[in-house]
Amino acid sequence: MSTRAKTFFRKLDLANGVVEATHGTGGKVMAQLVEELFLPAFDSKELRARNDGALLEVGAGQLVVSTDSYVVSPLFFPGGDIGSLAVHGTVNDVAMGGARPLALTVGFILEEGFPLKDLARIVASMAAAAKAAGVPIVTGDTKVVERGKGDGVFINTTGVGMLPAGRVAPSAERMRPGDVVLVSGTMGDHGVSILSTRESLSFESELLSDSAALNSLVELMYRAVPDLHVLRDPTRGGLATTLNELTHHVGVGVRLREKDVPVKPQVHAACELLGLDPLYAANEGKLLVVCAPGDAKKLLEAMKEHPLGRDAAIVGEVVEDPECFVQIDTTFGGARILDWLAGEQLPRIC
């Protein structure tokens, strides 16, 4: 690169500056934002090549591609922010395809007037999350909308990964009656953390989002059990919604045991206060896995060896059920249906 490319009129004012329309219209000001904020943070050789796209070497096989836009409100929450969430969420979606994530793309939609200080904080958090997950950010895009036409920042991340040779992709339709359902940890942490922040509730111990990248946990699981039937991250709508999507797609039922589903006591308490069910609350660092009955115990042991799987549990089974119900045997000896709700009234949880 020529030295001239770096000669901007004055340095970007990351302490007091705000997003301006020109940051999104092409030209020198946009180039400066890329040069002084995005490139140093994300620092991948693909970004440095300054092409419209990134070039990645891949072997022959099956590529997994997944996309998510993040509109979480508030942007900063206990345990993370929209930046780390945008990395974790998409890394997880690729990992739930059974793949090893290779790279992420990032698209920012910024609202005019958004403080560059906050943007820099979000970018640093994305960079740290990407580095920790071992997945580089290889290409990106920035758009700016007028005040009142956005909400600070929205982020899209898209992830690509490769299914290791010989691994059968986990998929909804591989779920069979008799299969066992496990979760990797406590349910509802992210949703309840966001909602408590919005409602300004405070608890004795802070409710942290569980936002985390699950790709290394997934690899450890595959080393123990080479064939996982279904992998999902129960995000929006939580465990109950994700299971309902699966049962209705496949035409089976699921039977859970309430006493076995891990929920943190403070999440339980907050849910009572907020009138929520933790099984419908979002998770951003948990997975559910469906496997053959003979594999369940070995899989559970493997999951428990990973820091993100310490609270893993076998929570239920896939059953034959033409009604596609997700049922739960309650701690009090009864059973109830975890209905497929029209929609949780929890917008912008991720």
Next chain:
Amino acid sequence: MSTRAKTFFRKLDLANGVVEATHGTGGKVMAQLVEELFLPAFDSKELRARNDGALLEVGAGQLVVSTDSYVVSPLFFPGGDIGSLAVHGTVNDVAMGGARPLALTVGFILEEGFPLKDLARIVASMAAAAKAAGVPIVTGDTKVVERGKGDGVFINTTGVGMLPAGRVAPSAERMRPGDVVLVSGTMGDHGVSILSTRESLSFESELLSDSAALNSLVELMYRAVPDLHVLRDPTRGGLATTLNELTHHVGVGVRLREKDVPVKPQVHAACELLGLDPLYAANEGKLLVVCAPGDAKKLLEAMKEHPLGRDAAIVGEVVEDPECFVQIDTTFGGARILDWLAGEQLPRIC
């Protein structure tokens, strides 16, 4: 799939309905939007598998990944809409990497209250554009934000493609003094069309956006000339900005001839009225290509054989210039510098 999955309370009201918060929160209402609107339109086997990501078979080689968010305003404009633009723009970015586009992902950020009728029109337009370009939409995501926190619809598309074996990826740093610069057609059509629509200007002949997918043109070019040094689509900021980005990155200059740069007479006229320079106005169906001098004539002939390259022209050369200037020899015998502007004051052009 079980029949139950399709049993929604009542059909989505595409004629009079609007986007609601529940369309983005997970659950049955979101599933219905996917089932009744997105799936029938995009209809790819990957989407039908209902997994978080899509699985694509690839051969060993170089994968090109590119992402763009689209926030164009107005959503519908002469010659296209945000949906077709979101397909063309990202297909083109992948093609500018020298790759054959394989698949697109789509992420919608919808504003509460947005008419489903308009969403359906945009989705149909995306589906038609994807089909025409031969690039399926394989996975997606939908988020909803409150009224006043968005602007109808924003769309992110991310594209993946493979560089055919033996093809050297075009890249900025492959630009050399002596190389020839060509464009595939008239400059500024998209930018001027959008701006005229916004300003409610009317001209004798309608100014249409040039929005189009360039992947088949690129393949035809590679058949004629196997080594293209640089490929770019001059979108935001137009030809002048794209060339400045290249020259400042590489440390060379570019010398254009004004008389050879194709511009439609009505675009010229509109630009005079609006105080714009067509060389800084966005294009969404044009490319610029830099090649070795010995290849230029053959390349031009090949481009002219394609409907999207009919007006292609050799417009200038790469020169040695430590100042990295993009200069243009004017029709009146002088020369002027096409400066790297701070930023065009044309927000939301794409």
